[in-house]
Amino acid sequence: MKPELSLHGRTLQLQRYPVRQNETLQAWDAADEYLINYVSENYDALDPDRPILLMNDSFGALGCWYSQYGKVVSVTDSFIAKQATLANLNANQLDEVTLSDCLAALPDAPQLVLLKLPKNNRLLSWQLRQLCQSLPAGTMVIAAAKAKEIHTSTLKLFEKYLGDTKTSLAVKKARLIFCQVNPELSQPLPAPLEWQVQEHGLTLTNHANVFSGESLDIGARFFLEHLPADNRYEKIVDLGCGNGVIGIKAAQLNPDAKIVCVDESFMAAASCRHNANINLSDPSQLTAVVNNCLEGMPADDTDLVLCNPPFHQQNTITDHIAWQMFCDARHVLRQGGKLWVIGNRHLGYNDKLKRLFGNVTVVAQNNKFVIYQSTKS
Known part of the structure; x- marks a missing residue:
């Protein structure tokens, strides 16, 4: 399998971490591609001096893509995701991004917020509460996952903890979630x-x-x-x-x-x-x-x-x-x-x-x- 993500005239060489011989799995998925395509088609030029917030970027595909468009802050609970991002940034000779764990504070007023759904709903609920606490009213959060992983219960979590929610049509078996931040839903982060x-x-x-x-x-x-x-x-x-x-x-x-x-x-x-x-x-x-x-x-x-x-x-x-x-x-x-x-x-x-x-x-x-x-x- 060729580790090449090619979209909009750009090609990135992306590997999972750690790199294995005869790897059969990609370092990105259709949900990553859907996010990149949607932002490219619906957002004007991004401000290189403002933060771009990424959450749960599995192997750094989004971090590598957006590193040249703004001050990327990539939040993950995974050491492997961090190492993959660093390795892929280096392999593609891209600008550094800020790598942060899920317990750290989020950046102020990001211009773009992209979230890959974690497989754990407890983490998703925690992150949605964190976003609601941190983001200005009206900020649009765009989430993505395989369509089969987005359930009615998933959307109810967005509605409960973050704001009004709608979804996209499925493309390549992936779907987007659009949620507008409503600060009135803000509540303290739960204790462990x-x-x-x-x-x-x-x-x-x-x-x-x-x-x-x-x-x-x-x-x-x-x-x-x-x-x-x-x-x-x-x-x-x-x-x-x-x-x-x-x-x-x-x-x-x-x-x-x-x-x-x-x-x-x-x-x-x-x-x-x-x-x-x-x-x-x-x-x-x-x-x-x-x-x-x-x-x-x-x-x-x-x-x-x-x-x-x-x-x-x-x-x-x-x-x-x-x-x-x-x-x-x-x-x-x-x-x-x-x-x-x-x-x-x-x-x-x-x-x-x-x-x-x-x-x-x-x-x-x-x-x-x-x-x-x-x-x-």
Whole structure:
């Protein structure tokens, strides 16, 4: 597949991040093209000195396109999206853009606001409230997604939290949402959700984009029941940590070990940090890191990696993230170090682990989940 986005006499070379050989997925979609075409056809010349606000630009296609038209501020909860944007800007020799996470303040009075729908409605609701608080009355917010992802309930969220809403016709199975800001709908941003895991004595909080936002998911609950305690552990990594519950429990079971919790979501890392502060007697035992898996981390210095891999990237179902997690885990483990992986039984992680490590055993299983262990030889 040629990584070329060609519209209106311009061509951009765009890659997903990290770059993989024989990539079959584009770094943009029909919704990105629809936004670019609509703005090109309906907006006069943009002011290069005024902000352009982009939200949830998955791999930087919009950031690259608009970098020459104004002061782009691209807001994302994804470390991978940030790295993709930086790489694609550099590859196309384009001006820098300001990259911001979802917990930061928005720019004043942007001339253009483009939003790609996140797959999580809790994040969408949070962002719509943030926009309503920040934008001047009458500002038009243009959102985009695949038509099948825009439901009546989606439009009701725009009406509830931002203002009057209408939609476009579908083009290439994508659709636009037009919403005019009504400041009378403005309300305070919600506090992170909080709940108890009584059987483990934990209090957990989640920001809006963290997986399983209102309760402990059943996979994590099963993993918690089987986490190891070993006084020989010096360093434990919780890879794909979410709100940090696995790493925090590992810290309690292994008080002499240093715990590193890693996620590509800024909201996840912030939730993990807060949860460590309120649940650990020594919060400095745990470090929360935002990263693309274990990229750039030192080799051969970790005793145990705990991993609950996602099987999607943005809205695309894929197993390449799990494979990257397993490869990165093998890289950072010491000789004799162990990778523990939990997954749905049907995902077949045992085959990948056997191929990579040469060994795999089952630690525990129930009718839905399996916990595997592989040892670095």
